[in-house]
Amino acid sequence: MCVLFASCLKDVSRAMRVWLNPAWQLESAGSTVTFQGEKKKYVLDDSKGVVSRLMAALEDGCENEALKALTSRDSDCESLVRALRKRGLLIESPSGPAGDDSIHARQWGHLALHTPRPDEAQRRICDATVMVMGVGGTGSVILQHLIGAGVRRFVLVDTDNVQLNNLNRQFTFPRAAVGEPKLDASQSYIRDRVSDAEVSLVDRFVTSSADIEELLEAHTDVDVIAVCIDQPIGSISDAVSESAWGRDVPSIFGGVGMQRGFYGPLFAPGKSTVTPERLAFSARADDAGSTADSGDLRSTRYSFGPHNTIIGAWMAASIIHHIAGITELVDYDVRKIIDFETGRITAQTR
Incomplete structure (x- = not known):
C-alpha cells in the first residue's frame, strides 16, 4: 500500500x-x-x-x-x-x-x-529574445502578451510616433505619449512591468531585403520574429520571412483588414514543411487562381480595435507556445484566416 x-x-x-x-x-x-x-x-x-x-x-x-x-x-x-x-x-x-x-x-x-515540465517551459519563455517589427496595431498587442508570459528580452523595430488615432487599438500607449516615438513609449511600457528587461530599439524603416539582412546580422541572438509591418504591402513581410528562414530564425506574420484577418504560419526551419516562398502573400487579389484568402487583404487607414486584438493575440500565442516547446499548439504549415463577421476560421495551405 x-x-x-x-x-x-x-x-x-x-x-x-x-x-x-x-x-x-x-x-x-x-x-x-x-x-x-x-x-x-x-x-x-x-x-x-x-x-x-x-x-x-x-x-x-x-x-x-x-x-x-x-x-x-x-x-x-x-x-x-x-x-x-x-x-x-x-x-x-x-x-x-x-x-x-x-x-x-x-x-x-x-x-x-x-507539458510535464511547466517550469522548464516557463524558463524557456523567460530566456527568449523576441524581435517585434512594428509596435502598432498588432505588434503592441503581441508585446503585451509576451511581457505577461514572461519574455524579458526584446528587439523593437519601428519609426512612427504615437498618434491620437492609434489609441483605439494600441493600448500600450497612454494619451500622454501622443507625439512621442513609439519605440520610446513601448520601452517605457515594458520597463514599467519588467524593470530588468533588456530592450534594443531600432529606429529604421525597413523596405528591402538588404535592410532586413543588416537588421538580422546586427541581432543574431533573436529566437523568433513577429512581423507586424505591412508597408510595402505584402512584399516586405515575405522578404522578412524568407531572410529569417535562410538564417534558421522562426518568424510569423499577421494582417488585419476590415472584415477579415489572418496569421501564420510560424515558419520554423526543422518544424515547418512549407517554406515562406510557398505561402507568399499575394500582391494582387486578381492574381490567377486567387481565392478569398489572405492575399485579398488591402492596407486601410481604418481599424476596429477588437480585430487587431484577435490577430495579435493569436500571433502571441503561437510565439509563446513555440518558445515554450509546446509545438502541438503551433501552426507551422497553415495560415489561419478569420472572418471577423462570422467568427469562421479557414486554413490556407498554399
Missing part, C-alpha cells in the same frame, strides 16, 4: 519533485476519485484507498527518488503512477505550482496542461 514518505515535505528543495497537475480538478466521492478537465475526465476506483493515499503523498510535491522507492515496493502504486503519467495528470518541477504572488502564477496551469 502507498504510504506518505517523510521526504515529501512541505518545504520545497531544489531536488526534482512530482506533483499533481494543477490544471485538473480533483474530486473525491465515496469510493471514486475523479480528475476533471474541461474536455475530458478520468474516474478512478479508490475502493482500496490507493488513490487517496497517493494523492496525499503528492499534494505538496514528492521527491522523485522517494516516489520511485515507494512504487518499487507497491505494485498498485506503480501501476497508478504509470497511468497518471501517461494521461498527463502528473508533472515534475523542483518548485511546484507558483503561489498567487507570482507574476506567472495563473499561467502555470496552462503550461502544465500541455
